[in-house]
Amino acid sequence: MLRYWNGTRWTEHTAPVPGYAPGAYDASRQGGPRITPDGVPLAGWWQRGLALFLDGLLIGVIGLLVAFPWVRDAAHIYRDWFHAAMDTADAGGTVDTAGLQRRLTRPLLMIASVNLVLGFVYNVGFLMWKQATIGKLAVGLRVRLRERPGPMPLRTVLLRWLGQYGPSVLGLVPLVGGLTGLYVLLDDLWPLWDDKSQALHDKVARTNVVRIR
Numbered sequence: 419m420l421r422y423w424n425g426t427r428w429t430e431h432t433a434p435v436p437g438y439a440p441g442a443y444d445a446s447r448q449g450g451p452r453i454t455p456d457g458v459p460l461a462g463w464w465q466r467g468l469a470l471f472l473d474g475l476l477i478g479v480i481g482l483l484v485a486f487p488w489v490r491d492a493a494h495i496y497r498d499w500f501h502a503a504m505d506t507a508d509a510g511g512t513v514d515t516a517g518l519q520r521r522l523t524r525p526l527l528m529i530a531s532v533n534l535v536l537g538f539v540y541n542v543g544f545l546m547w548k549q550a551t552i553g554k555l556a557v558g559l560r561v562r563l564r565e566r567p568g569p570m571p572l573r574t575v576l577l578r579w580l581g582q583y584g585p586s587v588l589g590l591v592p593l594v595g596g597l598t599g600l601y602v603l604l605d606d607l608w609p610l611w612d613d614k615s616q617a618l619h620d621k622v623a624r625t626n627v628v629r630i631r
Contacts, residue, residue: 419456427630430567432456452615454564454626460615461559461627467606472553477537485532488525495521537583545575558631564614564624574623581605581619 419432452460482489495518503513544551549560549569561578563570582605585598605618620626 421457428458452613454562454628456565456567458562458567458628461557461629462615463609465557465559465629466609466617466627469551469553469557469559470606472556473540473551474553476552477533477540481529481533481536484536485529488528488532492522492525492529495525534587538579541579541583542575545570545578546572554627558629559627560630561625561627564616564620564626570623570625574625578619578623578625581622582617 419434422429422431422433454460499518499521506513541551545561546569548555549562554560561570562568563574585601585605588598601618608617609615609620614620614626616626
């Protein structure tokens with residue numbers, strides 16, 4: 419398919435390539451730029467990484483502000499425990515770490531819950547609205563179905579979020595964290611060698627990240 423350029427951006431208007439035979443040429447397999455089936459250039463790994471970093475920075479700052487009461491509580495608990503531990507150590511006693519863990523359970527759980535909810539609303543909301551998060555918009559990227567452009571259905575966006583962030587939630591379960599950490603690493607690196615430039619969560623949702631500028 420040919421995609422038409424209007425002088426500013428790629429449009430949604432496409433037409434068959436004259437004389438094209440399916441399977442006769444695939445730019446990505448021939449060492450050319452990776453593209454979607456309708457000819458839109460795919461995002462590079464570094465571009466995706468930069469967008470992910472910007473999103474993480476933004477969510478981190480917002481999460482810190484929203485969860486500040488529990489962050490403050492956790493800091494006070496650490497401070498009080500540290501002073502008590504120093505006094506106990508000077509007196510030759512045994513430092514109580516189990517008590518620290520019990521006292522930290524509630525504030526850390528609240529901080530994790532706030533960041534989980536914020537991340538879900540942020541990613542799902544922006545993908546439904548703009549087909550991109552703020553980080554992707556800043557880098558010039560969009561998320562779309564691999565086979566066709568345009569807005570994605572909610573089911574696709576939810577599947578994509580689960581494929582990307584669901585394993586991280588499971589990582590909070592004891593003995594599961596190592597496996598989920600391996601999945602997250604593979605998910606982040608997969609576009610490097612995938613001929614469709616898809617991460618694992620893209621494959622789950624059948625999406626691609628494309629360049630719009």
